[in-house]
Amino acid sequence: MTVFGKSAQFDTSQDSTVRVHIHRLRRQLESFNYGKSGKLLQIPKGDYRLLLTEEAESADDDAILIEVHSKPSGQKRTWTVIAICFAATAIFWGMLLFSARSQDSVTSTLRQTSFWKPIAAHERLPLIAAGDFYMVVESGSDGKIQRLAMRPAIRSGRDLDKYLRMHPDQYSKLRDRDIHRLPATVAMGAAEILPIVASVRPDHAMADIIPVSQISQETIDSNNIIYIDRFSELGMLRSPALGQSHFAPGPDPNELRDLPSGRTFRVRAAAENQIGRDDVAADPYGYDYGYIASYPGPSGNQIIVISGMEDAALAQMVKLVGDKRQLGILSRQIGDAKAFEALYQVRTSGGLIFDTRLLIARVLEASKV
Structure with a gap:
């Protein structure tokens, strides 16, 4: 629950996140151990245990x-x-x-695609902003700390100060200890974007990674920004331009609405994970939705957004922006537009990505962004 950011209601029979990551780790260990002798770390098939075993040396091709x-x-x-x-x-x-x-x-x-060209050609080094959660310390009437909590309206110490000014009765109950939590998928996404940014820039300079909670107006004005976060959290990002998107969260946390067409896109798991639900058709695939966007910032800089409804789509969008074929398809749809957004459908099967399809590619009015 801590590693994957799950709540106390997390059910491994309904969510394959743990199984998928254990499978990947097992394969990585097998690859790392190939041709080696002596004591080796292994995860036996069907187990989550990490074992130290000793295997006989095997002959390799050489x-x-x-x-x-x-x-x-x-x-x-x-x-x-x-x-x-x-x-x-x-x-x-x-x-x-x-x-x-x-x-x-x-x-x-990659440097010539519509997605990366503004970053590659711009004199300012981009800043990678990773979506984090600010934790508020809640105390009881006796002043003792009871728990850490995440409140949507409070994303930083500054937000907490504003909240307390509006709710003075909470002064003795809420405290700031500068505690932040970075989801694993967001952290890994930021790490994967880092070398891509360095490779597309002529100076090959390495960008910095900071949590979104530390983004200020001064930071936005002086840097190109690459946001990596879940779509449901985008409304909390400190950027006035995000309100220009034609997509909006639906009334349900798993829904995304396309405002011009009125279409609703809903995240759902595969039929195998929805046993007992009569309202779900027998579809072996699950569906998630990824979102990417690029537009000019308030001071001639460039803002990039890499997002997804759930972890699967977010991770897939990180891979997609490093895929020249996928970005080529997008470039053919939007041309040389400096402001655009795109929605992708990510189809999953057995907890793994099956395919990714571009649903909507839309040019935004740069003059209004």
Whole structure:
């Protein structure tokens, strides 16, 4: 519950988040342990336990190759080994050169997309703002601390001061201890965006990451901002331009409304996670929705938003903005517009991403942003 930001009502039979992340961790450990001997960390299939085991050393491809070519003797064997080493070295450098050229090609392509071009060409280094939760300390009538709580109207110490001025009866009950909580998906998203930003900029400078709660008007005026947060939290971001979006949260936390068309997009889990609900059609897929946007800021800077209704879509949008093919599709829809927004449908199956589809790409009026 702490790691994934779940409430006390979190039910693992209805939510596959833990299973998916354990599966990924198990695969990462298997990859890391491949070809190694001695004591190894492993997660047995079907378990969540982390075990320290000792496995026998296994032969790898290189060892097999040497054994096959070790039969010749004397000078012939020496030249055989030299030839093998030379060939391996040539292949290695060839692959390295190809990888570097491919990476340069990908970076160049990303730099020219409508999404990254303003950041790549702008003289100001972007600032990555990660959506965090401000925790208020609540005390009882005896003055003793009872719990930490998140209140939608209180996002920072400044907000708490304003709230207390409007509610003086709460002075003895609410306290500021400068405690913030950063959801794991948002933190990982910020870490993944960091190298992308550095790669698209000519100076390859590394951006800073700060929590949204520390964003001030001065910060917005002096930096390009890349917001990473859930869509339901976007209304709390300290940016006047976010009100220009044509999307709005619905009456239900799992709903998103497109204001021009009146369409409602609803997040839902796959049918396998909705057993016992008669109102849900037998659909093996779950649906989440991702949102990205870019528009000029208040002082000639650029504001970028990377968001999702739930964690699956948010994580997928982080990957999408580093995908030259997906950004190419978006660029063809919006042209060279400096202000735009896009909505994506993320289809999930078994807790994993099945596909991502662009639903709406809309050019915004930059003069009003």
